[in-house]
Amino acid sequence: MLTQYGWSDGLQRDFAPYAAQGLKAGRVIVQQRGGYRLITEDGEADAKAAGRLMKSPEEMARPAVGDWVAYEPRRAPEPAFIQHVLPRATAFVRKAAGRGTHAQVVAANVDVAFLVTSLNTDLSLRRLERYLATAHESGARPVIVLTKADLADDVAARVAEVEAIAQGAPVLAIAAKRGEGLEAVAAHLEPGKTAVLLGMSGAGKSTLLNALAGTERMATGEIREHDERGRHTTTHRELVLLPSGGLILDTPGMRELALWEADAGVATLFSDIEALEAECRFRDCGHDREPGCAVRQALEDGRLDPGRWASFQKLRAELAHERRKEDPRAAQENRRLWASRHKTAKAWSKQKRGFGEDE
Ligand SMILES: Nc1nc2c(ncn2[C@@H]2O[C@H](COP(=O)(O)OP(=O)(O)OP(=O)(O)O)[C@@H](O)[C@H]2O)c(=O)[nH]1
Ligand SMILES: [Mg+2]
Ligand SMILES: [Zn+2]
Structure with a gap:
């Protein structure tokens, strides 16, 4: 059972010390306010996490959907008790508001991030850039999915527009309700590999999942007529095993x-701009009035889109602002994540060269 959900030799090694303590391994498949649901060797089980994890000032310490955990089995109806979270290979992390800002893991251990946006509402390239930067940062491979192609008439033009900012990430147009474009999405799913659906409410994430699953696995909801926004139909995070063997969250x-x-992530997404900056005559060029500024030159002769440049500056300023008020503990957690991600990246490049996933 766990193998179907992506259990690997690497995880087995990470888990060994917990196995020695008599704990069992599981993967978080549902995360909702009241608690968790795990997939285990013996099927599904409700679970709650140790107070030590839940009360940690570092929200990233809490189990998130997609996480592999070590838990203590309990006699039903007592929920299983999650004691430890195994190191994450990748994590899609966003900044959440609340009592102070903090990092929140939206999904853990995902291989592919489907960035889902609808073709029937205003297509925001700037919003997509944010998602792309965060996906690059997460360690997952981003794939952009433009939904509801049946409601748009200039699909090819929109795809081209998105490709121009995607920096090589695949851009797919689909009409899930008609079953169009599903093979292209399915081509990014592999047995034992995990994909996450991310995007605004009403974009068609659950509709796509249902189309891939071949059944109404998730509830879907009509969008509001007056502004074409979704109604927040999906209220929890859930990992689903598809008939094809792929996993989708x-x-x-x-x-x-x-x-x-x-x-x-921002650097990866805007590597073209960073290359331009490297060509400026002065290393500390402010791209304002300095002579020999390659960025201004590119803006003038149309090689650099002003919207893209503005977006880059905005995201970079946002990150710099964040760093100034950085919480040292969060920084430490982030470095830990980076170290494990580095491992994954290495594994991937090996895989590309044909060495298989495990070291
Ligand atoms: N015409 C058309 N409508 C679609 C398509 N895909 C989804 N929809 C509709 O868009 C609406 C929202 O779809 P959902 O799948 O619930 O959207 P979601 O992204 O899961 O939304 P949240 O759960 O609120 O985040 C529903 O009425 C769907 O029927 C499509 O390919 N074509
Ligand atoms: Mg939904
Ligand atoms: Zn410059």
Whole structure:
């Protein structure tokens, strides 16, 4: 059972010390306000997490959907008791508001991030850039999915527009309700690999999941007529095993995606701009009135889109602001995440060269 959900030799090694303590391994498949649901060797089980994890000032210490955990089995109807979260290979982290800002793990251990946006409402390239930067930062591979192609008439033009900011991420147009474009999405799903659906409410995330699953696994909801926004139909996060063997994680719509320490993600997404900056005559060029400024030159001769430049400046300023009020504990957690992500990245590049996933 766990193998179907992505259990690997690497996880087995990480889990060994907990196994020695008599704990069992499971993966969080549902996360909602009241608690968790795990997939275990013996099927599904309700669970709650140790107070030590839940009360940690670091929200990232709490189990999130997609996490592998070590738990203590309890006799039903007592929920299983989550004691430890195994190191995350990847994590999609956003900045959440509340009592002070903090990092929140939206989904853990995902291989592919489907960034879902609808073609029937205003297509916001700037919003997509935020999602792309966060996806790059997470360690997951981003794939942009433009939904409701049946409601748009200039699909090819919109795809081209998005491709221009995607920096090589695949851009797919689909009409899930008619079953169009599903194979292209399915091509990014593999047995034992996990994908997450991310995007605004009403974008069609759950509809896509249902189309891939071949059944109404998740409830879907009509969008509001007056502004074409969704109604926040999905209210919990859930990981679903598809008949094809791929795993897909549905999430509630996110209105705002605030960046959390996504410096590397922003750098990846805007590597073209960073290359331009390197060509400026002065290393500390402010791209304002300095002579020999390659950025201004590119803006003038149309090689750099002004909207893209503005977006880059905005995201970079946001991150710099964040860093100034950085909480040292959060920074430490982030470094830990980076270290494990580095491992994953290495595994991936090996995989690309044909060495298989495990070291
Ligand atoms: N015409 C058309 N409508 C679609 C398509 N995909 C989804 N919809 C509709 O869009 C509405 C919202 O779909 P959902 O799948 O519930 O959206 P969601 O992204 O899961 O929304 P939240 O759960 O609120 O985050 C529903 O009325 C769907 O029927 C499509 O391909 N074409
Ligand atoms: Mg939904
Ligand atoms: Zn410059």
